[in-house]
Structures are given as structure tokens and as C-alpha cells.
Amino acid sequence: MTTSPDRVVDVAAVAEQPLAPPSANGGLTDVFRRRYLLKLLVQKELQARYQGSALGLLWSYVQPMVRFLMYFLVLGLILGLHHSVKNYAIHIFSGMTVVHYFTETFSSGTRAIVRNSAIVKKMAMPREMFPVASVIVSAIHVFPQMIILIVGAFFTGWVPTLGGVAAMMMSLLIITVLGTALALLFSALNVFFRDFQNIVQTLTIFTTWIVPMIYPFATFAHGTAKHPLLYYIYLADPLAPAVLLMQKAVWLPTFMKGPIGYPDVPNHLWLLSFCTLGACLGILLVCQLAFTRLENRIAERL
Amino acid sequence: MTDSIVVENASKMFTMRYHRTIKQMTIAMMRRDKISDSFLAVNDVSFTIKQGESVGLMGLNGSGKSTLLKLINGVMKPEQGQVLTRGRIAGLIATGAGFHQALTGRENVFLNAAILGMTEAETKRKFDQIVEFADIGKFLDTPVGFYSSGMFSRLGFAVAVHTDSDIFLIDEVLAVGDKPFKKKCLERMQEIKKEGRTLVYVSHAAGSVKTMCDRVLVLEKGVLGFDGDVDEGIRYLHYDDGDADEVNSEEADQADLDSELGAEI
Numbered sequence: 001m002t003t004s005p006d007r008v009v010d011v012a013a014v015a016e017q018p019l020a021p022p023s024a025n026g027g028l029t030d031v032f033r034r035r036y037l038l039k040l041l042v043q044k045e046l047q048a049r050y051q052g053s054a055l056g057l058l059w060s061y062v063q064p065m066v067r068f069l070m071y072f073l074v075l076g077l078i079l080g081l082h083h084s085v086k087n088y089a090i091h092i093f094s095g096m097t098v099v100h101y102f103t104e105t106f107s108s109g110t111r112a113i114v115r116n117s118a119i120v121k122k123m124a125m126p127r128e129m130f131p132v133a134s135v136i137v138s139a140i141h142v143f144p145q146m147i148i149l150i151v152g153a154f155f156t157g158w159v160p161t162l163g164g165v166a167a168m169m170m171s172l173l174i175i176t177v178l179g180t181a182l183a184l185l186f187s188a189l190n191v192f193f194r195d196f197q198n199i200v201q202t203l204t205i206f207t208t209w210i211v212p213m214i215y216p217f218a219t220f221a222h223g224t225a226k227h228p229l230l231y232y233i234y235l236a237d238p239l240a241p242a243v244l245l246m247q248k249a250v251w252l253p254t255f256m257k258g259p260i261g262y263p264d265v266p267n268h269l270w271l272l273s274f275c276t277l278g279a280c281l282g283i284l285l286v287c288q289l290a291f292t293r294l295e296n297r298i299a300e301r302l
Numbered sequence: 303m304t305d306s307i308v309v310e311n312a313s314k315m316f317t318m319r320y321h322r323t324i325k326q327m328t329i330a331m332m333r334r335d336k337i338s339d340s341f342l343a344v345n346d347v348s349f350t351i352k353q354g355e356s357v358g359l360m361g362l363n364g365s366g367k368s369t370l371l372k373l374i375n376g377v378m379k380p381e382q383g384q385v386l387t388r389g390r391i392a393g394l395i396a397t398g399a400g401f402h403q404a405l406t407g408r409e410n411v412f413l414n415a416a417i418l419g420m421t422e423a424e425t426k427r428k429f430d431q432i433v434e435f436a437d438i439g440k441f442l443d444t445p446v447g448f449y450s451s452g453m454f455s456r457l458g459f460a461v462a463v464h465t466d467s468d469i470f471l472i473d474e475v476l477a478v479g480d481k482p483f484k485k486k487c488l489e490r491m492q493e494i495k496k497e498g499r500t501l502v503y504v505s506h507a508a509g510s511v512k513t514m515c516d517r518v519l520v521l522e523k524g525v526l527g528f529d530g531d532v533d534e535g536i537r538y539l540h541y542d543d544g545d546a547d548e549v550n551s552e553e554a555d556q557a558d559l560d561s562e563l564g565a566e567i
Contacts, residue, residue, distance in 0.1 A: 009498035014353055014468050015304040019386040022376030037416040044413065048404050122400035123417045124376030124391070193322075299377045300316055 023124055027288050030126040037125070041133035046140065061144040068093050068148055085216050086255045087156050090149070094246045095213030097145045102175050102239060103204040104138040109183020110190050110200045117302040127295055128288075131183035139176065149250060156254045164249040170273050171245035174280055178238050181284035188294035191301050210234070211243040221263040235266055241276045244269055303352040304388065306469060306500040307374055311383035314344040314369055343369040344380070345524035353388070353468070356501035358515035358532065360539055366524040367504045371395055371471055374502065389468025392418050393502075394458055401458065403447035407438055410446055411461055418465045428464045435486070436460035456483055463490050470494050473504045488514070508541040 024030050031038060050056040072089035075081050081088040112130035113120055120127060146168075150158075190196040212220055224231040234240055244265050252260045266272065317340045320330065330337050344366045351357055359367050372378040372395055373385045400417065401410045411432055415425040433442060436457040438449070446454060456479060462470070472491065479487060491514060495501055505511050511518065511532060518535025520528035528538045 009354070009468055011304065011353060011498060014306075014389050017388050017468075019305060019308060019388050021379070021385060022374060022387045022391055023379050024376070034416075036422055037413075040413050040416050044402065044405060044409070047409075051404065116402070118402060119400035119413075119417070122377065122395050123414070125417050296379050299372065 024126040025292075026126065027292060028128050028132070031128045031132050034126070034129070038129060038133060038136075041129055042136050042140075045133055045137045049137070060141050061148070064093075064097075064145045064148050067096075068152055072152075087251060090153050090156055090158075090251045090254055091216060091247065092213060093149050093152065094250045095211060095243045097142065097149055098171055098175060098243045098246050099207050099211060099213055099239065100145065101138060101142045101172070102179055102242075103207060104141065105135045105175070105179030106182050106186070107197070107200050107204060108138060109134045109179065110186040110197050112183065113187045113298065114190055114194070114197075114302070121299055121302050127188075127298060128184060128291065131187040132180065134187075135176065135180050135183055138179070139172075142172065153250045153254055158250060158254045161253070164253060167245040167249035170277070171242045171249070174238055174242045174245075174273065174277050177277065177280040177284055181280065181287040184284075184291045185287040188291050188298060191298050192294070207239060210237055211239045212247070213243060217244060217247070217265060218263040221266070235272060238276045238280055241269065241273045245273055303354065305350050306353040306355070306388050307349075307351040307502070308386040309347055309349050309370075309374070309383070310386075312344055312347050312370075312373060312380040312385050313342055313382040314366075314373060314378060315340050315381050316343050316369075342524050344373065344521075346383070347521075347524070347526045348383070349519060349526065349529055351500055351502070353500055354498045355517060356495050356503065356515045358511035358518045358535070359502055359504045359521065360506070360511065360518055360535060360541075361521035361527075364523075365521040367521055368395065368473055369524075370521065371473055371502065371504060374469075375471055387469060390419055390466065391469045391471065392462045392465035392467035393469075393471030393473070394455075394462050395471070395473050401446045401454065404445055406445055407436075407442045407449070407457055411457070414458070414461045415465065418462070418467070420465055424466075432457075432460045432464050435463065435490075437483075452479060452483070455479065459487060463487075463494070467499060469500045469502070471502045471504075474506070506541075508536045508539075511536065 026033070046057070050059070053059065055062070068089060071092050075092070076087075076089045085091055109131045112134040113127060116130050119125075120130070150160075186196050186200055208214065220234065221231070224234070248260055248265050248269060252264055256264070261267065317338050319338045320336065327337050347366075347370065359370065361367050369378065371393075373380055374387060375391055375393065375395060376387075377395065379385075400414065402413065405413065411429065412422075412425055415428075416422075420428075436453075436459075438453050438457055441449060441453060446457070449457070459479075462472075470491075488510065491501065491503070495514065501514070503511065503514055515532055517530065518528065518532045519526060520535055520538055528535050
């Protein structure tokens with residue numbers, strides 16, 4: 001038997017450690033302190049998703065590419081939407097990349113703790129690990145879509161600019177913060193009532209329609225010209241500025257040479273985006289506090 | 303000696319919900335049935351364990367042993383009072399580790415070790431020892447979902463036992479292993495004890511508690527009923543009644559390995 005009989009607990013070293021509650025209490029900060037564990041959990045999730053698949057991660061390129069081609073051919077060329085909305089395929093795909101990222105973080109994050117119940121029930125660790133790992137997995141899946149979007153835009157006349165890249169980053173950042181916040185809260189709620197994963201599925205149906213993804217923002221701006229309240233409520237949704245930023249970065253520059261502004265995007269889009277990001281960080285804080293409260297009873301309710 | 307585990311007036315309440323859907327709950331409310339009930343699984347328990355002590359935690363089924371162990375290991379938090387520990391904790395709760403069914407044995411070893419706080423280098427260094435101890439051979443790269451219950455708990459025990467921890471918790475792990483493995487576990491636990499780690503051992507087997515521990519805590523319906531000497535604790539539980547042989551014949555212990563290892567469970 002291989003053992004290490006000479007290893008003895010150093011009593012002096014143990015005495016120097018503080019007496020502390022054995023459960024983790026640092027919240028999200030603990031998650032980033034234990035990056036090695038986080039890395040393993042992300043690998044595990046990725047592996048589980050492509051278990052028994054020969055192409056593996058390549059599938060995350062194939063599906064968005066086929067989707068993009070369908071939009072381009074069917075909606076753009078056959079149905080002729082390219083006439084009313086310029087480069088409609090790029091328009092819808094840029095919005096869809098953002099919306100998909102959000103719905104994926106939200107819905108797979110919601111199931112994150114229940115899916116790992118075998119581990120959660122028996123091992124002490126920051127439970128925030130699971131929703132955060134699932135957000136990272138979703139983020140990894142955004143990359144292929146971004147590449148297809150950029151390649152598609154490139155062939156329709158897009159030239160990368162510093163401002164464009166910044167807008168792209170900002171758009172994804174807003175979604176990441178908001179997605180993490182909601183994944184935290186709902187992953188804990190889902191332990192108590194599995195209804196929440198169905199509620200989340202239902203909620204994600206709305207997201208397609210409350211952002212300028214299917215229709216261009218200009219159409220919405222004209223339609224609500226006499227209803228300023230509706231206009232501002234629409235923009236208060238954190239997803240709207242994220243989608244608009246992505247369109248400002250990728251879609252609009254494919255045909256607009258010169259400054260981009262109202263009605264293609266709202267006025268002061270950058271100011272709005274920073275306010276949105278601030279609000280999302282606030283939501284994240286609230287969700288973390290709620291998670292900490294709910295976490296106390298997670299192990300017994302799983 | 304330094305305090306290793308301090309439990310102060312800890313209580314843990316469980317809420318049982320009888321009806322989970324709104325329809326069932328509405329019907330229950332109209333009939334004025336209870337829709338939930340709560341009970342104290344651990345009720346105002348206090349004790350202190352010094353570093354290096356081995357303590358047997360005994361009690362009948364449902365007396366709160368596993369819950370208390372979960373409070374010490376940090377999976378659960380007490381509603382009242384507090385549980386404080388010093389240093390790294392490893393061990394097994396309720397026979398079997400927190401393994402992910404879809405992952406292979408190898409991946410689970412790394413994941414489990416990481417959760418226990420081991421680094422990648424540490425795990426790699428000990429990997430061969432862990433595999434040798436678990437003795438699962440070619441099944442190492444098979445998803446643990448296909449493992450037999452014995453293999454499953456052997457691997458879990460192997461990881462826990464090779465973690466450099468200051469506190470080691472074991473919950474009836476010996477109940478599932480076969481005889482050679484039980485023997486190996488008990489030897490390893492003796493070594494852990496010699497290494498100076500704090501040991502909390504949950505078992506119904508009076509014989510193995512006698513050989514392993516120098517103190518016994520007895521839980522009765524969540525209340526700490528006894529705290530003290532091993533022999534007295536076993537007598538307190540009346541575990542010596544039926545099989546007096548087992549407790550008295552210490553010389554025959556090796557021969558009577560089965561009862562010592564808890565095969566009577």
C-alpha cells in the first residue's frame with residue numbers, strides 16, 4: 001500500500017489558521033479565487049455538451065453558419081427584405097448573436113445547480129461556481145457566432161474600426177453581467193421550484209421581440225414618435241442597447257459611410273450603454289445578495 | 303492543544319413540504335391539512351474537538367449524525383448557533399463522494415480533489431496513489447455512472463484519504479466495501495489518526511469505533527445525549543447488549559474482523 005507515513009499534521013501551522021465557518025461565504029470573489037476549480041467545471045460542461053459527438057465544438061460553427069446562410073438567401077434574396085432593410089441578414093444576425101448569448105446564459109445558468117446536484121449535496125464549495133461556469137461556457141459559444149458575423153459583414157463591405165470593436169465589447173459585457181446576475185438568482189430559485197426553468201424558457205420568447213432584431217430600430221423609432229414613454233421603456237431594457245451597440249458596430253457600417261445616429265440608433269447610445277452597464281452591475285449585486293440568502297437551504301432542498 | 307472543531311449551540315431545522323404543486327397545496331389548504339412541517343435534525347448541540355482527537359459519532363438512524371457532519375463539512379449552515387473549524391476538511395458524507403455521473407473516474411478524481419482544495423500539481427503527484435488505493439483498474443477511464451457501488455465508494459474514499467487535510471470526516475464508508483477493502487480503509491484511518499489529523503467517524507459498528515476513537519458523541523433525535531469515554535458511550539447506546547462478545551473480546555478483534563469493520567450494519 002502506498003502511503004506517506006512520515007507526513008504528520010503540523011500542529012503549529014494548524015494553530016495559526018483561524019477558526020472559521022467551514023462554508024464558503026465570499027460569493028463571487030471566492031469563485032475567482034479558485035480559478036483552477038472553475039476551469040475544471042467549464043471543461044466538464046463543455047465535454048458534457050458534446051459527449052459522444054465526432055465533430056464536437058465544430059458544431060457551434062456549423063449551426064450559426066447555416067442559420068446565417070438561410071437568412072441571407074431566404075429572407076434577404078428570395079423574400080427581398082434586402083430592399084427595405086439594407087443587408088438584412090447582417091442586421092438580424094448581429095441582433096441574434098447578442099440575444100442568443102443572453103438566452104443561453106439565462107436558461108443554462110438557471111439549471112446549473114440542479115444539474116450538478118450530486119456534487120452540491122455532498123461537497124462544500126462556493127455554489128456560485130456552477131452558474132458562473134455555465135455563463136463562461138455560453139461565452140465560449142459566442143465566439144464562433146461572432147466570427148461568422150464578422151466574416152459575413154466583411155464580405156458585405158464592413159471595415160473594422162476602433163469604435164466598432166469597443167461597441168462590440170461593450171455589448172457583450174452588458175450581456176455577460178446581466179446574464180451572470182440572472183443565472184445566479186434563478187439557479188438558486190430553481191432548486192426550490194423547478195417551475196423556474198419553465199418560466200425562464202417562457203421569458204426568453206419575449207426577448208426576440210423586445211429588441212430591434214427582427215425589425216430595424218428606425219421602424220420602431222418612427223412608430224413610437226408620438227409615444228415617448230414607450231420609447232424610453234423600450235430602451236430601459238438592458239438588451240436593447242446591447243443589440244443596438246452590436247448593430248452600430250457591425251451592421252450599420254456595412255452600408256453607412258459617415259456618422260451613425262438617430263433614427264438608426266437612439267441618441268447618446270454610449271451614454272445609455274454606460275448607464276445600462278452600471279444598472280446591470282447593481283442587479284448583479286442584488287442577485288448575489290439574494291443568492292447568499294437562498295444558498296443556506298440549497299443542500300437540503302435538492 | 304488547539305481547538306479543531308467548535309460547535310456552539312448549533313441547530314439545524316428541516317422543513318418538509320408535503321405538496322409541491324399549487325393544485326395540491328390549494329386542496330390541502332382547503333382541507334386545512336398542514337402543507338409543511340418542520341423538525342430539528344440537530345438541536346442545540348455543543349462540543350469542542352481538539353486537533354488530533356478521533357471522535358466516534360454514534361446514534362440510531364435519523365438521529366442527526368449525517369446532518370451534523372454536513373454542518374461540520376460546510377455543505378449546510380446551522381440556523382442557530384455556529385460551527386467553526388480550523389484548516390482544510392476532507393472526507394465522505396453519506397457513503398460516496400460528490401461525483402458527476404457523466405465524467406470518467408479520472409476526471410472525477412481531478413474535480414473532486416479540486417473541490418477539496420487541492421491544486422493541479424498536488425493531484426497529479428498523488429494520482430497514482432489514489433488509483434492504486436481505489437483499485438479500480440481499467441475502469442479509470444469509464445464514466446462513473448457505470449461503476450458498481452463498491453467501486454464508486456472506493457474511489458471516493460481514495461480521493462478523500464489522499465487529501466492533505468487537517469480534519470477528516472467519514473460517514474459509514476465501511477458499510478459498502480468488501481472485506482479486503484474494509485481492512486485497507488481501517489489501516490489507512492489508523493495512519494490518518496497517527497498523522498495527527500482530527501478524525502470524526504460516524505459508525506454503528508461498536509467494534510471499529512472502539513479501535514479507532516478515543517471519544518464518543520451520541521446523538522439522540524438531534525440532541526447530544528452523551529459525550530465522553532468510548533466504552534461508556536457504547537454502553538449508553540446499549541450497542542453492547544446483544545453482542546457482548548464483540549465488545550469484550552478485544553484480543554479476538556482481528557479474527558472477528560467482520561464485526562469490527564461494521565459488517566453487522
